[in-house]
Amino acid sequence: MDSLSIENQLAKYQSTLQAIQQAQGLTSASVTPTDASKFSDVLSQAIGNLNSNMDVVSQDTQNVITGKETDLGSVMTRMTEAQLALQTAVQVRNKALEAYNDLKNMQF
Structure with missing residues (x-):
């Protein structure tokens, strides 16, 4: 054909x-080009939020070690939230790569 x-x-x-x-x-x-830009904005915002969560956890860890932070419960809560956010981001990445590989391996 x-x-x-x-x-x-x-x-x-x-x-x-x-x-x-x-x-x-x-x-x-x-699908319009504005839809694609909105998706990229959402993705950028999600990555920025993840990065800020990791920064907060890093600062909290330093504060606990130096003695500036005494409320270990709130530090552990923020640490768990950051861990869940990171695991979610990794799973989204894995699914996106899997979808990309599926598309790449399609035969027309």
């Missing part, structure tokens, strides 16, 4: 899909 034939089939499939969605009352969400 040549690329023109594939493009025609894809266009026909998309128009058929849109007709079915309209018949069922569904709306199709289109």
